[in-house]
Amino acid sequence: MKLYCIRVGAFKLPRGFVAARCKDANVPTVMPIYTYLIKHPKGLVLVDTGQSYEMRDENTVMEEKDTVIHKLAELGYKPDDIKYLVISHMHLDHSGYMNDFPNATFIARKEELKAAWWPEACEGGYVFPTYEKTRQYKFIEPADDEDFDLFMDGSIVLIDTRGHSRGHQSVVLNLPKTGKTVLINDAAPIREVLERTLLPGTCTDNWQAIRSVRKLQHLESCGYKMIYAHDPDNLPEKNFPEYFD
Numbered sequence: 001m002k003l004y005c006i007r008v009g010a011f012k013l014p015r016g017f018v019a020a021r022c023k024d025a026n027v028p029t030v031m032p033i034y035t036y037l038i039k040h041p042k043g044l045v046l047v048d049t050g051q052s053y054e055m056r057d058e059n060t061v062m063e064e065k066d067t068v069i070h071k072l073a074e075l076g077y078k079p080d081d082i083k084y085l086v087i088s089h090m091h092l093d094h095s096g097y098m099n100d101f102p103n104a105t106f107i108a109r110k111e112e113l114k115a116a117w118w119p120e121a122c123e124g125g126y127v128f129p130t131y132e133k134t135r136q137y138k139f140i141e142p143a144d145d146e147d148f149d150l151f152m153d154g155s156i157v158l159i160d161t162r163g164h165s166r167g168h169q170s171v172v173l174n175l176p177k178t179g180k181t182v183l184i185n186d187a188a189p190i191r192e193v194l195e196r197t198l199l200p201g202t203c204t205d206n207w208q209a210i211r212s213v214r215k216l217q218h219l220e221s222c223g224y225k226m227i228y229a230h231d232p233d234n235l236p237e238k239n240f241p242e243y244f245d
């Protein structure tokens with residue numbers, strides 16, 4: 001099994017946007033956006049689809065060649081080659097090209113789908129056109145608090161880390177050489193969230209968000225490798241086209 005950490009653009013916003021009360025909270029910072037491709041013997045698994053170039057806004061820092069579609073093409077893959085598409089949550093910088101994978105099986109939490117399709121006024125970050133076509137696509141919807149073992153072999157396990165959004169999930173991998181590795185996504189967008197037990201910059205449920213931070217802190221204390229989706233100061237040691245195995 002191989003893990004590719006793929007940078008698919010960035011956004012420039014004050015640091016506090018991703019971590020409440022962090023250091024330099026008001027300082028505008030270019031923060032990367034990561035998606036992940038996992039080559040598993042049972043098929044290709046993509047985790048998140050990044051920012052849409054077509055739906056970029058004034059905070060987006062990306063070129064057209066940065067999209068997940070282009071990055072997959074660099075590896076020789078097209079969207080139909082992706083068998084499973086894990087969606088950590090459906091904010092715009094994670095759901096950008098969901099429409100483009102009609103033949104994948106999506107795995108998203110039920111509550112996240114509800115939030116994305118009918119968000120409360122306080123729930124920002126959902127841009128309906130990025131997943132508008134997916135209503136008839138194939139979804140597996142794990143229960144909110146379920147650990148979902150994708151292939152029932154312990155290699156890819158989706159864990160509940162809600163709080164940043166209603167149905168946020170992180171991904172725990174068991175890589176042959178690297179060992180246990182966590183794709184955290186927005187439950188702790190930057191390392192400082194885990195170091196200082198901060199809330200992510202936006203939350204739908206603060207109590208659940210801190211519970212998720214503590215769960216991730218526990219995994220790190222057990223020796224799991226942590227990979228951050230938006231931390232400019234803690235990038236994965238191996239970036240696409242390099243990979244973890």
Ligand SMILES: [Zn+2]
Pocket residue numbers: 089091125164186
């Ligand atoms: Zn988010």
